[in-house]
Amino acid sequence: MYCTNCGHQRADADLTCTQCGARVRTFPPPPVIPNYLVQSILVTLCCCLPAGIVAIVFSAQVNSKLAAGDVAGAKAASQNAKTWAWVAFGVGVAIALVKVVLVAIAAMHNG
Ligand SMILES: [Zn+2]
Secondary structure (H helix, E strand, C coil): CECCCCCCECCCCCCECCCCCCECCCCCCCCCCCCCHHHHHHHHHHCCHHHHHHHHHHHHHHHHHHHCCCHHHHHHHHHHHHHHHHHHHHHHHHHHHHHHHHHHHHHHHHC
16 A cells, blocks of 8 residues: 555555655445345335335435445435335235225125
């Protein structure tokens, strides 16, 4: 590695340059942003197809935006994916409950 200030060659572990004393620039690791892709696929298959697909689209955007350096955009996409995954889950549960109620009503009328 080379000093970004004076160009002097330095050891990778050094935090300051031995030539000019400048603090070596360290790059923070990229933030870990959950993309909720697994949850999105699960709710798409099990709960609600339309909302699940929206969640998958946002999930896919998280990694591509992160790769492009758009951390704010990746966070927003992550939040949207989470929201839509929950919407799909909620709709799926609601549909399941309606089915249970309808089956119970049908059973009462037949019995
Ligand atoms: Zn230097």
